[in-house]
Amino acid sequence: xxxxxxxxxxxxxxxxxxxxxxxxxxxxxxxxxxxxxxxxxxxxxxxxxxxxxxxxxxxxxxxxxxxxxxxxxxxxxxxxxxxxxxxxxxxxxxxxxxxxxxxxxxxxxxxxxxxxxxxxxxxxxxxxxxxxxxxxxxxxxxxxxxxxxxxxxxxxxxxxxxxxxxxxxxxxxxxxxxxxxxxxxxxxxxxxxxxxxxxxxxxxxxxxxxxxxxxxxxxxxxxxxxxxxxxxxxxxxxxxxxxxxxxxxxxxxxxxxxxxxxxxxxxxxxxxxxxxxxxxxxxxxxxxxxxxxxx
Amino acid sequence: xxxxxxxxxxxxxxxxxxxxxxxxxxxxxxxxxxxxxxxxxxxxxxxxxxxxxxxxxxxxxxxxxxxxxxxxxxxxxxxxxxxxxxxxxxxxxxxxxxxxxxxxxxxxxxxxxxxxxxxxxxxxxxxxxxxxxxxxxxxxxxxxxxxxxxxxxxxxxxxxxxxxxxxxxxxxxxxxxxxxxxxxxxxxxxxxxxxxxxxxxxxxxxxxxxxxxxxxxxxxxxxxxxxxxxxxxxxxxxxxxxxxxxxxxxxxxxxxxxxxxxxxxxxxxxxxxxxxxxxxxxxxxxxxxxxxxxxxxxxxxxxxxxxxxxxxxxxxxxxxxxxxxxxxxxxxxxxxxxxxxxxxxxxxxxxxxxxxxxxxxxxxxxxxxxxxxxxxxxxxxxxxxx
Numbered sequence: 001x002x003x004x005x006x007x008x009x010x011x012x013x014x015x016x017x018x019x020x021x022x023x024x025x026x027x028x029x030x031x032x033x034x035x036x037x038x039x040x041x042x043x044x045x046x047x048x049x050x051x052x053x054x055x056x057x058x059x060x061x062x063x064x065x066x067x068x069x070x071x072x073x074x075x076x077x078x079x080x081x082x083x084x085x086x087x088x089x090x091x092x093x094x095x096x097x098x099x100x101x102x103x104x105x106x107x108x109x110x111x112x113x114x115x116x117x118x119x120x121x122x123x124x125x126x127x128x129x130x131x132x133x134x135x136x137x138x139x140x141x142x143x144x145x146x147x148x149x150x151x152x153x154x155x156x157x158x159x160x161x162x163x164x165x166x167x168x169x170x171x172x173x174x175x176x177x178x179x180x181x182x183x184x185x186x187x188x189x190x191x192x193x194x195x196x197x198x199x200x201x202x203x204x205x206x207x208x209x210x211x212x213x214x215x216x217x218x219x220x221x222x223x224x225x226x227x228x229x230x231x232x233x234x235x236x237x238x239x240x241x242x243x244x245x246x247x248x249x250x251x252x253x254x255x256x257x258x259x260x261x262x263x264x265x266x267x268x269x270x271x272x273x274x275x276x277x278x279x280x281x282x283x284x285x286x287x288x289x290x291x292x293x294x295x
Numbered sequence: 296x297x298x299x300x301x302x303x304x305x306x307x308x309x310x311x312x313x314x315x316x317x318x319x320x321x322x323x324x325x326x327x328x329x330x331x332x333x334x335x336x337x338x339x340x341x342x343x344x345x346x347x348x349x350x351x352x353x354x355x356x357x358x359x360x361x362x363x364x365x366x367x368x369x370x371x372x373x374x375x376x377x378x379x380x381x382x383x384x385x386x387x388x389x390x391x392x393x394x395x396x397x398x399x400x401x402x403x404x405x406x407x408x409x410x411x412x413x414x415x416x417x418x419x420x421x422x423x424x425x426x427x428x429x430x431x432x433x434x435x436x437x438x439x440x441x442x443x444x445x446x447x448x449x450x451x452x453x454x455x456x457x458x459x460x461x462x463x464x465x466x467x468x469x470x471x472x473x474x475x476x477x478x479x480x481x482x483x484x485x486x487x488x489x490x491x492x493x494x495x496x497x498x499x500x501x502x503x504x505x506x507x508x509x510x511x512x513x514x515x516x517x518x519x520x521x522x523x524x525x526x527x528x529x530x531x532x533x534x535x536x537x538x539x540x541x542x543x544x545x546x547x548x549x550x551x552x553x554x555x556x557x558x559x560x561x562x563x564x565x566x567x568x569x570x571x572x573x574x575x576x577x578x579x580x581x582x583x584x585x586x587x588x589x590x591x592x593x594x595x596x597x598x599x600x601x602x603x604x605x606x607x608x609x610x611x612x613x614x615x616x617x618x619x620x621x622x623x624x625x626x627x628x629x630x631x632x633x634x635x636x637x638x639x640x641x642x643x644x645x646x647x648x649x650x651x652x653x654x655x656x657x658x659x660x661x662x663x664x665x666x667x668x669x670x671x672x673x674x675x676x677x678x679x680x681x
Contacts, residue, residue: 078506104507105400106477109437112405128605140606142636160552165605165635166657186551189402215552218402243540243558243568251536251551251573253506259420281560283658 001121001192001200003180004095006031006135008070011059011093013038013084016047020075023140024048027073030144032136035063038084056084056091071095073129073138081125082107089118097138098124098191102253108189115191122191123184126252128161131181141165141181152177154289155201157194158213159186159220159252163240167213167282174286176293179206186252188217194224202231209234209293211285212276214267216241217255221267229274234292238279239267296503296518297343301383303501305517307483310472312465313495317385323366329384330362338365339383343519344375345418345500352379355387376522388497389490392458395419396466397482398441398473400504407435407473409446409466413453415485441470461494462486476514477507526570526588533584535572542567543668544661545589545598545627547616549574549607557601560657566665569595574612582615586623596668598629599660608637610644617648628667632660 004010010027014020015037025048028034036051036059043054053059060068072088074081074097081103088096089111096115103125115122123130129139134151137143141161148165150172158164161183168178182197184190194212201207214221214237221239228235241250241257242264249256257263271278277288304314318329319341330336340352347353352374354365362384372379393415401408412430414422422429433449435441446463455462465486473481482500489495508515523531530537536551540558544566548554551573558568569592574585589598600616602609613633631653633641645651654660 079509102506104477104510105479105504106437106474106507109400109406113436113438116405142605145636148635158552160550161605162548162550162554162603162607162635163552163556166553166556166603169603169634170656189400189405191405213552215555238556240552240555240559243562244555244571245538245540248538250538250555250571255551255555280563281658282556283656 001123001196002095003132003200003204004071004130004136004138005132006033008136009033009035009063009067010136010138011036011038011056011069011072011088012075013056013072013088014075015039015050015052016042017075019140021048023075026144027137030137032138035066035069056087056093060091069093071097071138073097074099076100078102078104082111085111085122086114089114089120093120095121095123097127097129098122099127099129099139100124101126101186103187105187105189108187112189112191123182124187124190125185126187126190127183127185128164129183131178133178133180139183141183148172149181150177151179153179153206153208155179155204155207155210156181156213157197157201157210158183159215159254160213160240163282164213167211167238167285170282170285171211171289174289176286176289180204186215186254188254194220195227198224198227198235202233207233209236209289212237214239215252215255216244216250216257216264216267217252217262219262222270225270225274225276228271228276234277236277236279236285236288236292237271238282238285239264296505296508296515296520298501298503298518299341299343300339300499301341302517302519303499304496306472306476306481306501307469307496307499310468312468312483313493314499315386315388315495315497317383319381320366320384321381323363323370326366326382326384327359327363330356330359333384333386335387336362337385337387338362338369339385340369340372340374340379341381341383342374342377342379344377347374350374388487388495390487391490392488393485394462394487395422395484396469396486397480397484398470398478399480401434404434406437407441407470409433409435409441409449409470411450411462411466413455415487419484435470440474441467443467457492458488458494465494476501477504477511478502479504526592530572530588533581535574535581535585535588537585537588538571539592540568540570542569543594543596543672544664545569545592545595546601547572547574547585547589547598548601549603549612550605553601553603557599557657557661560661561599561665564658564662564665566661566668582612583619583622586616586619586625590623590625590627595627596671597627597664598625599632599664600629601632601657601660602641603634604636604638604641609633609635610637610640613641613644617644620649628664628671630654630660630663630667632657
């Protein structure tokens, strides 16, 4: 996956809706290079100061002489997400951020197969998006709140938006700052895994340490642990859901322990064995960063 | 959402996979009646859980009287937390061989996974451990699908006798049923070869993807909703994610991750969370219902309100909560943690309206609530003893 940068040309699919409008204004204010939007019924109009196109494919064609599109972000209802992502893949977007919760998993598998074939990165679904601090953000994270996102050298990966916001605020208030936030999403099958995000931050020059905000369910943290063991950059993790009962979906579709799979203990053990500092509570992140990075 | 066997098997029938003839019975008399039509039968508890046989939920019967006796024993049993209210009375098959077949959503390959085993009638996890050579898997490109030729390729090298073509046909049909019904899991265990050489699905497990229920309304009506407590059912009706736990520290937070973490941190400080209750997204408009539900759980002794504004702003959530406060008037000790977007406005509102300050962070709030609950419990015990 690529970290989205300020020069990347971003298309907002579903730009004219209430959330699309609200967050497009925030993204533009922050510096995201939003070059257009999509709504088939309002093609040819202007919204939030950018042109609205009939589809991502049309947008890419219209904008070809100005550099086309690099990334798209989707404010699209669940049952329409498949068509919108396939449209963005066909349009040649390199990164697609799918924010929507409750997208049917069969739809997700279809568009992830198409994206994989095209070499496109899908982030999500069911994510709050990404923030490249001081450059741009895609989605609905409070990037513009300086007490949460102060520029620095910590990369953050999270399956949850609310918990990541708290973690970022704790990092910032401890005197550190954030370089990039990658919200990967709370669904059981997602385009960018913890491992993919960890590799991207490991390869990113601006990132000196990584904080993983994981959850019970699945095996993504265990897979990321294997890679973390090979990294020079320190990795710190918090896993939510240690107090959750077995067999219940804890808000996120992916946050469920089935039998002995996806447990807190399994993740904690794998991460600790890989040399990752596992936090007992999110408040401990500042102390752990001081210890691992020096203050 | 899970489906009981009798509700899952029609998917196989519709796909062209043979199942034994059967009748659903709610009383021993109905079971006897069914056996009179069907002859030698198997009487099977209908609950959305596995391992029914080990729990005494599956019995054979030679005649109507035996079927009645079997149903009498099975109806009312508790299996994996479910009370058996109906049995499936099914014509008995002459079993020559047993296989296992399933299609599931695989997070590792991000696509469908077809599984087949020559060791039917056993848990696939056990087979994987003891005789992994009996299992075949095929990763499917969901855009290409999975046909009989793909199944033939997958089955190559297994000793299947004359059943090979039939099994390949069943696997392709099973895949079609999986796709048509947005299955998370569609499993036949066992898939049997009968003495006469036919292939019959003796049991079927079906889990539908909850996110796809909107496009399968008729089918969803035949599924078994999660077993909910009274409070959880109230939450579902109101569109609030509420899960009842066995502790005494109430939790009200925004976002799934933060709400789970609030539970974790309460436990970390020696407390016992009473619930999961999430009011993020648009749910902050339901603050009153959420607050009432958290407080209505018997035995709640303290409350943590943990807001971290991102998509949902703290001040908007606080406004909803304070309105509810006027009507509900909680009397137990409450501890707030407020961070993120809109936190300053929310803290100001809290001061103005309730004359309260939030604690410095969620650890402080969770710790204070855990201690307050313990103190209240001790006071109750002392009062009870006096």
